[in-house]
Amino acid sequence: MSSKTSAKSPSITDPISKIPYVGLKSAAHFLKLHIKTVEDLFKFAPRDVVDLSDPISVKSALKSEGQKVLILGEVEDLRIIKTPRRRIWITSAKISDKSGRIRVVWFHQPYLRNYFKNKKYVFYGLVEYSHFTKEVTMVSPEIYDEPGVIPIYHLTEGLSSKQIQRAVRHAVDAGYQLPEIIPDKLAKKFGLPAKKTALENLHFPHDKIFFNSAKERFNFDELLIFILTNLYLKKLNQSKSTFKIKTDPKVLSKFVLSLPFKLTADQKKAIDDVTQDFQKTYPMSRLLQGDVGSGKTVVALAGAHLAIKSGYKVAYLAPTLILARQHFETAKKLMPRGTKIILLTSANKTKDKISEIKEADLIIGTHAIIQKDIEIPELALVIVDEQHRFGVEQREVLLKDKKQIPHLLSLSATPIPRTLAHIVFGNLDISTIKTKPIGRLPIKTYLIPDKKRADSYEFINNLIAKGQQAFVVCPLIEEKEYFGGTLFDEAGSKAVEAEIKNLQKTILGRRNIEMLHGRMKGADKEDKMQRMQEGKLDVLVSTSVVEVGVDVATATVMLIEEADQFGLSQLHQFRGRVGRSNLQSYCFLFTQRELNEKTRERLKTFVRNSDGFKLSEMDLKQRGPGAIFGTTQSGFEGLNPLWFENSEILKKASRAANDLLGQLEKMPELFKEVKEKLQTKHLE
Numbered sequence: 001m002s003s004k005t006s007a008k009s010p011s012i013t014d015p016i017s018k019i020p021y022v023g024l025k026s027a028a029h030f031l032k033l034h035i036k037t038v039e040d041l042f043k044f045a046p047r048d049v050v051d052l053s054d055p056i057s058v059k060s061a062l063k064s065e066g067q068k069v070l071i072l073g074e075v076e077d078l079r080i081i082k083t084p085r086r087r088i089w090i091t092s093a094k095i096s097d098k099s100g101r102i103r104v105v106w107f108h109q110p111y112l113r114n115y116f117k118n119k120k121y122v123f124y125g126l127v128e129y130s131h132f133t134k135e136v137t138m139v140s141p142e143i144y145d146e147p148g149v150i151p152i153y154h155l156t157e158g159l160s161s162k163q164i165q166r167a168v169r170h171a172v173d174a175g176y177q178l179p180e181i182i183p184d185k186l187a188k189k190f191g192l193p194a195k196k197t198a199l200e201n202l203h204f205p206h207d208k209i210f211f212n213s214a215k216e217r218f219n220f221d222e223l224l225i226f227i228l229t230n231l232y233l234k235k236l237n238q239s240k241s242t243f244k245i246k247t248d249p250k251v252l253s254k255f256v257l258s259l260p261f262k263l264t265a266d267q268k269k270a271i272d273d274v275t276q277d278f279q280k281t282y283p284m285s286r287l288l289q290g291d292v293g294s295g296k297t298v299v300a301l302a303g304a305h306l307a308i309k310s311g312y313k314v315a316y317l318a319p320t321l322i323l324a325r326q327h328f329e330t331a332k333k334l335m336p337r338g339t340k341i342i343l344l345t346s347a348n349k350t351k352d353k354i355s356e357i358k359e360a361d362l363i364i365g366t367h368a369i370i371q372k373d374i375e376i377p378e379l380a381l382v383i384v385d386e387q388h389r390f391g392v393e394q395r396e397v398l399l400k401d402k403k404q405i406p407h408l409l410s411l412s413a414t415p416i417p418r419t420l421a422h423i424v425f426g427n428l429d430i431s432t433i434k435t436k437p438i439g440r441l442p443i444k445t446y447l448i449p450d451k452k453r454a455d456s457y458e459f460i461n462n463l464i465a466k467g468q469q470a471f472v473v474c475p476l477i478e479e480k481e482y483f484g485g486t487l488f489d490e491a492g493s494k495a496v497e498a499e500i501k502n503l504q505k506t507i508l509g510r511r512n513i514e515m516l517h518g519r520m521k522g523a524d525k526e527d528k529m530q531r532m533q534e535g536k537l538d539v540l541v542s543t544s545v546v547e548v549g550v551d552v553a554t555a556t557v558m559l560i561e562e563a564d565q566f567g568l569s570q571l572h573q574f575r576g577r578v579g580r581s582n583l584q585s586y587c588f589l590f591t592q593r594e595l596n597e598k599t600r601e602r603l604k605t606f607v608r609n610s611d612g613f614k615l616s617e618m619d620l621k622q623r624g625p626g627a628i629f630g631t632t633q634s635g636f637e638g639l640n641p642l643w644f645e646n647s648e649i650l651k652k653a654s655r656a657a658n659d660l661l662g663q664l665e666k667m668p669e670l671f672k673e674v675k676e677k678l679q680t681k682h683l684e
Contacts, residue, residue, distance in 0.1 A: 010175045012039035019171045029158035030167075038176045041167060042199055045218060046151035049211045052124055053147045059099035062136050064127045071123050071138075072147060073097040075116045095123055095138070103130070103137045115143070122147050149205050168203045181221060181669045182656070190652045192217045216649050223423075223653035224660075228670070229677040230426035231661050234285070237427070240405045242283035243380035246310045247275040255305050258336060259298065266433040267295055273431045274303045274409065284407035287425050289415065290433035291612040292576025293440070296411045297327060299433070300383045301334055303409055308339060308361040312380030315406075316364040319386050321345055322529045326551055327385070328364045335362065344368050381407045413576070415569065415612035417620050423654060434613060443579040445587040445607045447563075447600075456588055457506045460557050464511055464538045468583065470557035472541040473574050474499050475565040499541050499561060511538035518543055544570065553581040563589035564599050568606050568615040576612075 010018075016035060017027040035041050055072040056064075073095040080091050089110040094101045104123065106112060125141025144150060144162075153161045180195050187194065193201065198217035205211035252275065256263060263271075270288055277284035290296040304314040316331070318324040328343040335341060342356050344365035357363055357376055368374070410428065421430055448456055460470050474495040496515045503513055514537050516528045532540050533552050544566075558578045563571060571589075579585035589603055602618075609615055664671050 014038050021170050032156040038171050046153045048152045050150045052150050057099040058097045058102050068126050074120055080110050080113050103135050106140050179669050219649050220653050225673045227657035229674045234427040237285050238282045242405050245278040245307050247278050251309050262438050264435040266435045270299045270431040271302045283405040285428050287410045287428040288431045289412050292413050294433040295437045307381040312378045314362045314381045316383045321526050324366045379406050383409045385411045415616045417617045439582050441584050443585045443587050447589045447603050457508050461507045469555040470539045471577050472559045475562045496541050513539040516542040551580045556583050556585040558587045561590050564591045568619045571606050572612045572615050
């Protein structure tokens with residue numbers, strides 16, 4: 001057998017460095033975009049395409065001030081200078097065709113001196129009149145080798161759209177290809193192109209119609225796998241045995257009557273859902289969705305009380321130390337006297353503390369609970385707060401070697417529209433709490449004009465004088481081509497530092513102001529939030545890392561800078577950091593730019609509306625799922641917001657998944673994808 005035929009055939013799981021002409025150095029840049037394998041590269045969809053197939057003449061471009069135009073021409077008179085005062089590199093040239101010449105300038109790109117050869121290039125950019133050169137100029141245009149439909153990718157430093165496109169072409173030429181996971185009949189039924197065709201049209205589209213069709217095919221496949229995995233997981237769950245938790249109405253009624261507040265109708269319904277699940281022969285797998293501050297914890301504790309009264313133990317997982325402590329303090333207040341409750345964290349995980357687990361009824365803690373050295377006997381119920389922040393391998397530790405599977409109750413403070421919730425959490429039964437706890441006052445929300453900024457600071461200062469506190473949230477960064485975490489973190493910390501300097505020049509400057517941002521160590525973040533909870537800070541200036549669900553009873557003001565940069569759902573999450581007591585709370589929205597009518601109306605909608613579920617529905621329609629789940633391509637664990645751009649594809653994938661569930665084991669490629677998803681993503 002020749003060496004050629006015995007060589008290992010290309011696999012899409014190969015590292016990207018195996019693609020011809022990519023190499024380890026370029027692979028490091030791709031890694032910043034979470035592109036590790038050839039498959040990741042193929043599925044890295046451009047965010048859009050631009051039709052640059054029809055250049056205009058230079059003469060026409062000279063008459064197009066204030067517009068973005070496309071021209072094709074030769075580069076002449078290339079010069080590079082460095083300004084003496086600000087030390088900025090300016091590259092200047094003239095682009096010519098038969099009709100004339102136009103000045104072009106680029107900033108901070110001295111490498112262009114070696115870029116241009118003796119050929120024509122395509123230039124796409126804004127035409128403006130330059131007061132410096134006293135002539136019409138094209139400013140910082142993008143450069144392409146030839147006219148065509150150009151894909152535009154999310155980028156990171158060191159990678160261009162052309163380099164990504166080139167890597168895809170080299171991979172295809174080397175024999176890499178994506179497997180077909182659905183039958184041809186199914187693809188034709190839903191009007192979808194073949195996978196090979198879709199790959200070509202995704203990265204090398206002839207026009208936007210071909211591109212959109214290709215994107216639909218990729219979204220359909222990913223959604224199909226995601227939904228099928230959910231359905232398959234639910235089917236598996238219903239074949240397992242669990243603990244029989246008694247649901248004595250007298251026990252539950254006594255617990256409810258002992259509470260220092262009255263339950264809302266939604267809380268009562270959610271508790272009823274949990275008790276009905278306890279009576280089934282298979283483990284509960286329920287998601288409790290609740291608006292910020294809606295009272296999910298007491299529902300979880302009601303379920304915990306029933307499990308404990310049945311002679312079992314309960315584990316309550318929180319993603320951070322401060323939330324774990326908060327749940328611990330809440331449980332001590334609300335659980336009946338005699339309930340043995342312990343707090344287990346990495347900070348206090350001693351031999352003595354671990355030995356207490358045997359005697360404890362309710363173990364509340366962080367990731368420390370799900371380490372391999374922790375054994376919780378007779379564990380009948382697992383409650384997970386913000387469940388998407390725990391990995392599958394970590395949570396599997398709680399289920400190791402167990403003949404009976406504990407019941408699972410997941411809590412989420414991210415309101416998700418029903419249209420998405422049943423897809424995203426298709427393996428779970430869903431309960432929803434919409435109403436606020438009795439006694440909470442509506443948060444007064446205002447869109448503040450900049451001329452009233454000083455008045456707002458005066459108002460906040462007066463509240464601080466009464467012992468109240470304020471949060472100030474800054475945006476990380478405006479949406480740009482750069483997409484990697486490093487740039488976002490740096491921009492976030494700089495925005496916070498700048499905001500503190502600005503506040504120190506105002507009446508609030510005499511107050512105790514500190515900062516919180518994503519580049520800080522975890523322990524430092526915990527310390528800041530702890531100091532805020534204890535009332536040691538007057539104002540906490542933060543990026544969007546302010547912890548979901550943290551109770552700071554005396555925090556009554558949420559001031560959001562550049563509010564137009566956030567989705568309605570994210571604004572609502574910020575607003576939910578205040579209003580956690582019977583004190584009147586306020587949310588002030590500031591913007592630093594002139595708003596168009598659409599954006600102004602969107603912010604006014606937020607001012608008028610306090611229902612997180614309605615706001616998430618609006619976000620879904622206006623800005624897409626990225627505004628609900630976040631702007632990164634990964635979003636929630638295993639979830640890509642880009643899948644939901646087209647509601648018709650969502651419906652098609654859902655129908656197909658239900659049709660194929662019974663045939664899954666006869667479809668090896670599709671079943672393989674589902675099993676891999678089960679092993680790498682936690683969908684509960």
